[in-house]
Structures are given as C-alpha cells and as structure tokens.
Amino acid sequence: MPDFPNIILYAIPFFIMAMLLELYVTTKQRIKTYEAKDAFSSIAMGLGNVILGFGSKALVLLVFFWIYDTYRVFEIPIAWWSFILLFFADDFSYYWFHRISHRCRLFWASHVVHHSSEHYNLSTALRQTWSGSFYTFIFWLWLPLLGFHPAMILLQMSISLLYQFWIHTEAIDKMPKWFEAIFNTPSHHRVHHGSNPIYLDRNHAGILIIWDKLFGSFQPELEDEKVTYGLVKNIKTYNPVKIAFLEWWYLFKDAFLGKKSLKHRLLYLVRPPGWKHDGSGKVSEDLREDWLSRRLK
Incomplete structure (x- = not known):
C-alpha cells in the first residue's frame, strides 16, 4: 500500500487563509459575496464531509481493492506516466458522475447540497455532501478494474477536489483565453452554480472543460446574464x-x-x-x- 498523504487534511489551513484573502479582496472590490450564516453552514458541511469521509473512504478502498485484486485487466505500475493517464481517466469519470448527478434524482439528492447556497465564494466549495461519498464512487469502479492502484485513484480524486476549490470565487473574472479554452475556471463554474435557466445543468467539468465542449454541455458566462446562485427553488435554511x-x-x-x-x-x-x-x-x-x-x- 503506497503511503500517499491525505492532502485534503493538509490543505485545511490553506482553505482558511484563502477564504480570508478572498473576503479582503472582494470587500475592496465592493463585491458582497460572503454572508456569515451561509459561510458557517458551508464550513459545517465541509467538516461533516471530512468526518464521514473516514468511513466512506474505508468502504471505497475495500471495494476498489476487491476489484483490483480479483478482476483487474492490467497491472499498471505506479509511475509518472501512469499518473498522467490517471489524470485524464479520473477527470473523465468525474465529468460523468457530475453530469448524471444533475440528471438523476437519486444522485441529485446528495449533490444538491453543493448547490444549495445562494452565495458564491470559496466557502461554497466546502459545502459538500454527507451521503454521496458512500455510493457515488461507482463512477470510478472501472479504474481499479483497468489496473490502477486504489491508492493512486484516491489521491487523484483528492487532487481534483483541491483544484476545484479555487474556482468558487467572484474575485477572478476571466483567466487567459488559452486557459479558459482547456481548463475549468471561476467563470465556467459560476455558470454551473447558476439557477438561471440558460445556465442549468451546464459545465460539469472537474479540471478540464474540454469534456463539456466535447459532449455538448458547455455554456459560457454571458455578459448580459448575471448569474443567480442557488437552486430553482431555494431551501432557505442554514441548518x-x-x-x-x-x-x-x-x-x-x-x-x-x-x-x-x-x-x-x-x-x-x-x-x-x-x-x-x-x-x-x-x-x-x-x-x-x-x-x-x-x-x-
């Protein structure tokens, strides 16, 4: 079992510093993006997700190792080139998990948590499910079957989550055009969090926006259609x-x-x-x- 670190836990101090910096920058920009009760609710959801994650991760590892040890087609070594392959395979899996989570109510029931805030800031990135981790991993089952080591898969999944943290902000308008063309960005992800009809079920990318462009779910942020964050019917609770x-x-x-x-x-x-x-x-x-x-x- 490779001894990969739990990078999400190590990133918690970075999350806190980044949120404080964002609050300072958006205040200077006169963008009211934080609301105290909403931010604390998001942070509470994130802490709950981390705590429950110890149990869900054990379940995921158990299933991944069962498939990997019993049914794997290839034996892919832990090497630099296999991490490149895994980067694309994991991101492809995330795209379809994310897209189906918006199209199937059984998966939406857990994913809706992440969309339930009417604000958009770095604390919103922490607003994570307490239930989905126990069953949404099925979208990644083909990776240990192919021959990727379970520890590699969990590490790459964590890297993907870390990347998606910084795109939950209004402090950044647009990235350079080449970056916007390939990667998920704050602009692309603001669209994803919009309840405006034109923005619904669009931009499901994790790291690479190319999947949305390839499979017809891409929608650019429109200058004349300001994003309204939240759900079509908001739940109006901080509990x-x-x-x-x-x-x-x-x-x-x-x-x-x-x-x-x-x-x-x-x-x-x-x-x-x-x-x-x-x-x-x-x-x-x-x-x-x-x-x-x-x-x-």
Whole structure:
C-alpha cells in the first residue's frame, strides 16, 4: 500500500487563509459575496464531509481493492506516466458522475447540497455532501478494474477536489483565453452554480472543460446574464442537517408516498429533478426553452 498523504487534511489551513484573502479582496472590490450564516453552514458541511469521509473512504478502498485484486485487466505500475493517464481517466469519470448527478434524482439528492447556497465564494466549495461519498464512487469502479492502484485513484480524486476549490470565487473574472479554452475556471463554474435557466445543468467539468465542449454541455458566462446562485427553488435554511437531508426527504415523499404506480415510483429515482409523474413538473430543458422563447420575443 503506497503511503500517499491525505492532502485534503493538509490543505485545511490553506482553505482558511484563502477564504480570508478572498473576503479582503472582494470587500475592496465592493463585491458582497460572503454572508456569515451561509459561510458557517458551508464550513459545517465541509467538516461533516471530512468526518464521514473516514468511513466512506474505508468502504471505497475495500471495494476498489476487491476489484483490483480479483478482476483487474492490467497491472499498471505506479509511475509518472501512469499518473498522467490517471489524470485524464479520473477527470473523465468525474465529468460523468457530475453530469448524471444533475440528471438523476437519486444522485441529485446528495449533490444538491453543493448547490444549495445562494452565495458564491470559496466557502461554497466546502459545502459538500454527507451521503454521496458512500455510493457515488461507482463512477470510478472501472479504474481499479483497468489496473490502477486504489491508492493512486484516491489521491487523484483528492487532487481534483483541491483544484476545484479555487474556482468558487467572484474575485477572478476571466483567466487567459488559452486557459479558459482547456481548463475549468471561476467563470465556467459560476455558470454551473447558476439557477438561471440558460445556465442549468451546464459545465460539469472537474479540471478540464474540454469534456463539456466535447459532449455538448458547455455554456459560457454571458455578459448580459448575471448569474443567480442557488437552486430553482431555494431551501432557505442554514441548518446543516436540513441542508444535508432535505432533498432525501422530498425524494422519499415523491417516490414512496401517495397513490402512484410502481413504475412512477421508480421513475422518481432516476428522472431529473423537477420531473413529476402527472406532467406538472418542469426539468431544466423545459425551463431553458421557456427562457429562450421569451428572449427571442
């Protein structure tokens, strides 16, 4: 077992210093991006994620090692070139995990936590799920099957999370054009956190924005459409327990309560947020079409 450090824990002092610096810079820029209760809620969600992460990481390692030891197709050595391959493989996995987390209510129930803040700053990056880590790792199962060592995979997943921390800010407008063309940036990720119809379910990138451009989910930040952060229907709470589990309760009610067919109950688990079995709901495509039709008039 390679002795890779837990870089997320080592990065906590950096997170704190970066948030203080951002608060100073945005105050000088007269951008009101922080709200105390909201920031403390995000930090509480992040701490809960780290604590629960000890249990979820044990589960993930157990499953990864079972696949790696029993079924791996190749034996990929731990070398500089294998980390380059893993960088692209992990980022590809993250893109599809992220995209499906917006398109399938079962995954959205945990991922919605990250989108529940109506503010956008570095503390928002810490607003992480308390439940998703126990099952979303399935999108990475093909990596130990291919032959990547589980410790390498977890390290690269942590590197990806660290990269995504700095893009949660309004203090940076645009990066150089070449950088914006290849990598995920604050501008691209502001779009992802927008509840504006044109921005819904766009820019799912982890590190490389090229996946969104390749698979048709890219949307640039528009100068005449300021991003409105949060959810289509905001939850209006700073309670970390409610933030963590409110959508799970809504999903449970939609899927298991009331008079519905078994088919419709199952569809609530796999259809996108906003879908209703009686046709009364609107998913992101419907909201985007309404927005575009109004804009063209």
